[in-house]
Amino acid sequence: DADVTQTPRNRITKTGKRIMLECSQTKGHDRMYWYRQDPGLGLQLIYYSFDVKDINKGEISDGYSVSRQAQAKFSLSLESAIPNQTALYFCATSPGQGYGYTFGSGTRLTVV
Amino acid sequence: GENVEQHPSTLSVQEGDSAVIKCTYSDSASNYFPWYKQELGKGPQLIIDIRSNVGEKKDQRIAVTLNKTAKHFSLHITETQPEDSAVYFCAARVRTGGGNKLTFGTGTQLKVEL
Numbered sequence: 001d002a003d004v005t006q007t008p009r010n011r012i013t014k015t016g017k018r019i020m021l022e023c024s025q026t027k028g029h030d031r032m033y034w035y036r037q038d039p040g041l042g043l044q045l046i047y048y049s050f051d052v053k054d055i056n057k058g059e060i061s062d063g064y065s066v067s068r069q070a071q072a073k074f075s076l077s078l079e080s081a082i083p084n085q086t087a088l089y090f091c092a093t094s095p096g097q098g099y100g101y102t103f104g105s106g107t108r109l110t111v112v
Numbered sequence: 113g114e115n116v117e118q119h120p121s122t123l124s125v126q127e128g129d130s131a132v133i134k135c136t137y138s139d140s141a142s143n144y145f146p147w148y149k150q151e152l153g154k155g156p157q158l159i160i161d162i163r164s165n166v167g168e169k170k171d172q173r174i175a176v177t178l179n180k181t182a183k184h185f186s187l188h189i190t191e192t193q194p195e196d197s198a199v200y201f202c203a204a205r206v207r208t209g210g211g212n213k214l215t216f217g218t219g220t221q222l223k224v225e226l
Contacts, residue, residue: 004155042218100158104155
């Protein structure tokens with residue numbers, strides 16, 4: 001089984017709909033992150049959490065919200081999806097400072 | 113905040129040749145520089161990293177160099193093989209009170225041709 005699991009893998013939704021992307025990890029890491037990937041723009045940080053009671057905004061948090069339900073679970077919500085939120089979304093974890101991230105396989109979201 | 117620039121955006125090499133990808137960063141407080149490889153349909157995977165107290169690090173055909181004075185670091189792949197074809201991302205971490213938040217470059221699409 002994957003260390004970082006994202007669901008769904010692909011999703012098509014309509015403008016204005018609420019959608020939740022889920023991430024779970026078996027790494028035992030405290031730190032979790034949500035990134036968005038667009039062609040030519042690299043990876044942009046949406047939200048991050050250093051423990052269950054800690055939630056922080058990243059570079060592009062507008063239009064998104066998150067919930068850290070447990071150490072192993074970190075979900076990303078789009079309250080009212082819009083077409084320019086069409087992108088590839090990645091969840092990542094890390095054990096602490098000075099360590100690299102472990103990424104999930106991504107969720108490809110299309111808003112029509 | 114930190115800004116990371118990565119060049120080139122695309123790179124095509126012949127199998128067996130070397131490939132070099134370069135990144136610059138803006139914040140002199142950055143102290144950790146990982147490199148990720150992303151294959152089609154997969155998430156980025158850490159392939160090598162370097163910390164600011166080291167100038168060079170090697171792992172088989174992959175090496176990373178860091179020049180703190182110039183604020184740039186590079187990924188070197190020798191004897192390239194078709195399976196090296198992927199998108200490569202550099203990143204830099206700034207040491208802040210909150211810790212471990214990476215800023216990524218925009219990626220390099222590497223194509224190794226037979």
